[in-house]
Amino acid sequence: MSKSLALTHWHPASWHDQPVTQQPKYADPVALERAVASLSRLPPLVVSWEVEALRERLAKAQRGEQFLLQGGDCAESFADCESDSIARRLKILLQMSLVLLQGLKKPVIRVGRFAGQYAKPRSADTETKDGVTLPCYRGDNVNRPGFTALEREPDPELLLRGYERAALTLNFVRSLIDGGFADLHHPEYWDLSFLRHAPLRDAYQKIVDSIGESLDFFESMSGQQVHAVTRGDFYTSHEGLHLLSEQAQTRYIGRQKKWYNLSTHMPWIGMRTANIDGAHIEYFRGIANPIGVKVGAAMSAEWLQELVHVLNPQNQPGRLTFIHRFGIKDIEQRLPAMIEAVRGTGSQVLWVCDPMHGNTETTAAGIKTRRFNNILGEVEAAFRIHEECGSMLGGVHIELTGDDVTECIGGARGLAEADLVRAYRSQVDPRLNAEQALELAMLIARRAGANRRTTKAFR
Ligand code: PEP
Ligand code: CO
Numbered sequence: 001m002s003k004s005l006a007l008t009h010w011h012p013a014s015w016h017d018q019p020v021t022q023q024p025k026y027a028d029p030v031a032l033e034r035a036v037a038s039l040s041r042l043p044p045l046v047v048s049w050e051v052e053a054l055r056e057r058l059a060k061a062q063r064g065e066q067f068l069l070q071g072g073d074c075a076e077s078f079a080d081c082e083s084d085s086i087a088r089r090l091k092i093l094l095q096m097s098l099v100l101l102q103g104l105k106k107p108v109i110r111v112g113r114f115a116g117q118y119a120k121p122r123s124a125d126t127e128t129k130d131g132v133t134l135p136c137y138r139g140d141n142v143n144r145p146g147f148t149a150l151e152r153e154p155d156p157e158l159l160l161r162g163y164e165r166a167a168l169t170l171n172f173v174r175s176l177i178d179g180g181f182a183d184l185h186h187p188e189y190w191d192l193s194f195l196r197h198a199p200l201r202d203a204y205q206k207i208v209d210s211i212g213e214s215l216d217f218f219e220s221m222s223g224q225q226v227h228a229v230t231r232g233d234f235y236t237s238h239e240g241l242h243l244l245s246e247q248a249q250t251r252y253i254g255r256q257k258k259w260y261n262l263s264t265h266m267p268w269i270g271m272r273t274a275n276i277d278g279a280h281i282e283y284f285r286g287i288a289n290p291i292g293v294k295v296g297a298a299m300s301a302e303w304l305q306e307l308v309h310v311l312n313p314q315n316q317p318g319r320l321t322f323i324h325r326f327g328i329k330d331i332e333q334r335l336p337a338m339i340e341a342v343r344g345t346g347s348q349v350l351w352v353c354d355p356m357h358g359n360t361e362t363t364a365a366g367i368k369t370r371r372f373n374n375i376l377g378e379v380e381a382a383f384r385i386h387e388e389c390g391s392m393l394g395g396v397h398i399e400l401t402g403d404d405v406t407e408c409i410g411g412a413r414g415l416a417e418a419d420l421v422r423a424y425r426s427q428v429d430p431r432l433n434a435e436q437a438l439e440l441a442m443l444i445a446r447r448a449g450a451n452r453r454t455t456k457a458f459r
Contacts, residue, residue, distance in 0.1 A: 010286035012250040012259060015243055020279035022121045022241055022272055024142045024154035025135075032244070035156035039163055040248035044262030045115065045170055046236065048253045048288075054235045054265045055290040057109045059318030061394040062350045067104050068321070068395025069097050070237060070266075070292075070352065071437070072113030074429035075120050078140045081165040086172050087181075088402025089114060090234075092434045094182050095204075096441035102207050103445020105452075109235070113399070115173065116166040116238040116264050118142075119245075120428055121272040137427060141242060145427045159245050166263065170236060177234050197412040200439055207442075237292070240267030243283055250287060258288035268292030268323065271357070274299070276306045285310050292321040292397075294354065297330045301341035308345045321350040323397050324382070327358025328374040331381045339389045353382035354397035360429060367420050369430050372410030376443055383447070396444070399429055400437040411436040 407430035
């Protein structure tokens with residue numbers, strides 16, 4: 001029987017009755033229970049009206065009026081919960097959003113993959129090195145990356161450390177934004193010392209200058225400061241993987257008469273846990289947040305349709321975002337059928353392209369990487385295919401960092417395979433560095449501008 005016909009009463013713990021995957025195995029159930037109980041008593045990190053505000057903006061993106069930029073680390077690390085690193089991440093996302101705003105001519109919804117992106121799904125439960133087999137690293141909320149039995153032992157206390165770091169990160173992000181970090185009148189926040197590639201720097205400077213002029217015009221006309229109008233305009237997201245901790249941060253809001261996951265604005269379901277009869281789908285169907293689902297090449301049209309029915313039975317605008325991640329090799333073949341499948345349900349989703357996870361490869365030296373050209377190629381294909389199918393790409397989902405790492409190959413400065421060893425810091429997937437991320441945003445924006453001019457010329 002299909003899942004949608006078999007739905008029973010939902011409550012935050014109803015997922016326990018379904019098969020669950022990708023959860024750590026804790027040795028001490030009493031310590032786990034204690035940590036989860038503490039977590040369930042702590043105050044929420046976000047509030048329901050912010051969550052509702054984001055859902056309304058995502059509904060606008062569904063209608064083509066706004067565009068979603070979702071980005072951040074593959075796996076956030078506790079060690080990177082420090083001021084410079086957080087500020088650099090925020091800065092690159094703001095810079096990208098500015099470039100996209102200018103190119104796409106629509107407001108950009110900024111959603112960080114941060115303040116809680118601490119639990120990772122893995123392809124295997126264990127890892128073997130030099131004949132020693134240990135549990136895999138599953139993110140800082142679960143265990144530690146070092147290859148010793150002690151570090152790899154899942155530790156329930158880390159759930160509390162993760163909650164605290166998410167709160168610290170979010171507190172700093174909120175203060176920076178409220179203090180005017182996103183204000184274009186502070187050129188020091190927009191400086192591009194990291195952009196060593198001169199043509200990119202010049203092109204970016206032109207964008208900043210032209211937006212600066214429009215802002216001055218807006219402010220003199222409206223008598224309002226632009227940053228006062230756009231403040232608070234920053235949201236968080238993470239993969240809702242570790243169900244005990246997600247459940248503990250799920251609260252009933254009497255005023256709304258709904259359950260919300262208040263650990264983040266927009267949790268998403270990873271590709272490995274999107275089984276229609278699985279525990280993750282059961283948990284997610286009952287929370288009121290806008291939610292994402294990763295859509296990979298292994299998903300069938302029927303699967304996707306069931307997801308729509310179970311996760312958004314009322315066809316509520318902004319509720320469901322499908323983040324497709326086929327890779328450059330499969331997108332042409334797979335995406336049109338997926339668009340058709342969703343159309344067949346009569347329900348709306350927001351379509352977003354994650355050009356990272358289908359383009360991961362391993363070099364001859366055994367290093368996990370991604371090629372800039374494949375990433376850009378997949379985003380361009382996504383824009384084109386949606387348009388050809390009478391649909392619309394409403395956002396991008398990118399793994400990036402504000403730091404000058406060398407994890408992905410290519411980009412304007414032509415990072416080569418040999419450069420990867422120089423500054424490879426990711427514990428899980430390779431991220432675009434700040435320069436590559438900004439370049440990607442500029443190429444997307446430039447392409448959109450060129451398309452607009454061509455379309456106008458044909459009118
Ligand atoms: C991720 O976003 O880091 C991830 C694991 O993605 P996916 O579920 O699409 O593989
Ligand atoms: Co990843």
